[in-house]
Amino acid sequence: MKLAQLIAQTGEHEATIQVLCHLLEAKRTNVFLIKDISEPIAKQAIKIIEQYKKGTPLAYLLGSTYFYNRKFIVTPSVLVPRHDTEILVELAEKKIIADSLIGNENSPYRILDLCCGSGIIGISLAYLCDWLHQQNHVLRYEITAVDYSADALAVAAQNASLHHADINLIYSDLLTDVHGKFDLIVCNPPYVRTTDIGVEDPWVLQEPHMALDGGIDGLFFYRRILSTARPHLSTYGMIMFEIGYDQAAAVEKIALESGYSSVKAYKDLANRDRVVTIRV
Ligand SMILES: C[S@@+](CC[C@H](N)C(=O)[O-])C[C@H]1O[C@@H](n2cnc3c(N)ncnc32)[C@H](O)[C@@H]1O
Structure with missing residues (x-):
């Protein structure tokens, strides 16, 4: 699946990028270079974003976030x-x-x-x-x-x-x-x-x-x-x-x-x- 298709499906641009960075352990810029997102990754991303849309902060779903360019554990x-x-x-x-x-x-x-x-x-x-x-x-x-x-x-x-x-x-x-x-x-x-x-x-x-x-x-x-x-x-x-x-x-x-x-x-x-x- 292409990134644009996944974003269209989730309806969440920024959250989708962040989730992909996390799932693929990739830098933000590299996420935009991915030609094809595998089906299991796309499914996982869609599931996480559904929970996010229901009101759970993304950082809690991913267990971490970035602050001052560094990754921190968040619960x-x-x-x-x-x-x-x-x-x-x-x-x-x-x-x-x-x-x-x-x-x-x-x-x-x-x-x-x-x-x-x-x-x-x-x-x-x-x-x-x-x-x-x-x-x-x-x-x-x-x-x-x-x-x-x-x-x-x-x-x-x-x-x-x-x-x-x-x-x-x-x-x-x-x-x-x-x-x-x-x-x-x-x-x-x-x-x-x-x-x-x-x-x-x-x-x-x-x-x-x-x-x-x-x-x-x-x-x-x-x-x-x-x-x-x-x-x-x-x-x-x-x-x-x-x-x-x-x-x-x-x-x-x-x-x-x-x-x-x-x-x-x-x-x-x-x-x-x-x-x-x-x-x-
Ligand atoms: C706005 S958060 C800031 C957390 C972190 N410093 C940050 O910037 O993300 C406020 C913090 O104050 C803590 N807190 C609330 N009441 C407190 C108290 N009486 N004494 C010490 N810490 C307290 C909370 O548990 C919470 O972790």
């Missing part, structure tokens, strides 16, 4: 990684690189991935830290990842092992069981307003509720984290939050009222507010 215990979160990682990388230039040889550079889910943020940053370590920019670093879901932490552990990332995993209600100071706290907390969950995107309803629900106004976690994070930040430490497109002003207000300074919002590729950085 229904974790949020499906979003491309929107890549801007958070990019900004975190810039901060780590800048800090590495004035690095402190006496203590490790400490990063906290708070609300880590599948571990995509901390693990992506571990690649950079490993590279910087090899370049002798950062002598030592420590990455800690925290979640309040034991099942999510199990997925994060699998991903850390898959990517050979040396990460401490902590089961904790936000910062309750986290000790010490960090140079960077990166956090993609649940930030969807309770009543908005699944309104625009029904696939979201299959994701863990606790990964999405940010309370009545979506700001519950920003308030909680900002009320307890100060003692966990080093002198030049920074908190970097992913935010909803309409939450920058509200998160800035919470940060300033909680006594932080230097609050800055950053936009994503769609020109919508996506990240807020906050200093002590």
Whole structure:
């Protein structure tokens, strides 16, 4: 069967490409070069896409997805990684690189991935830290990842092992069981307003509720984290939050009222507010 015929049959262009990449273990560009898709593969793809059309996220059906060009294990215990979160990682990388230039040889550079889910943020940053370590920019670093879901932490552990990332995993209600100071706290907390969950995107309803629900106004976690994070930040430490497109002003207000300074919002590729950085 030709690719165009399969897409016509499933009625789903992007999902069909992704499923074929997975089933054939092929790169995206190579999928377009395939002259003939075998019948068993076409049947398998059609079956998966039928389940997807009924509302199961593709990443759960395939057991994995790509984030920042790397493959991560994904199960229904974790949020499906979003491309929107890549801007958070990019900004975190810039901060780590800048800090590495004035690095402190006496203590490790400490990063906290708070609300880590599948571990995509901390693990992506571990690649950079490993590279910087090899370049002798950062002598030592420590990455800690925290979640309040034991099942999510199990997925994060699998991903850390898959990517050979040396990460401490902590089961904790936000910062309750986290000790010490960090140079960077990166956090993609649940930030969807309770009543908005699944309104625009029904696939979201299959994701863990606790990964999405940010309370009545979506700001519950920003308030909680900002009320307890100060003692966990080093002198030049920074908190970097992913935010909803309409939450920058509200998160800035919470940060300033909680006594932080230097609050800055950053936009994503769609020109919508996506990240807020906050200093002590
Ligand atoms: C929006 S998801 C982010 C997951 C991952 N960092 C990502 O970007 O794909 C939020 C995560 O926060 C976790 N979480 C919810 N309540 C928490 C709490 N009280 N303490 C720590 N983690 C919590 C959820 O289990 C979920 O994994």
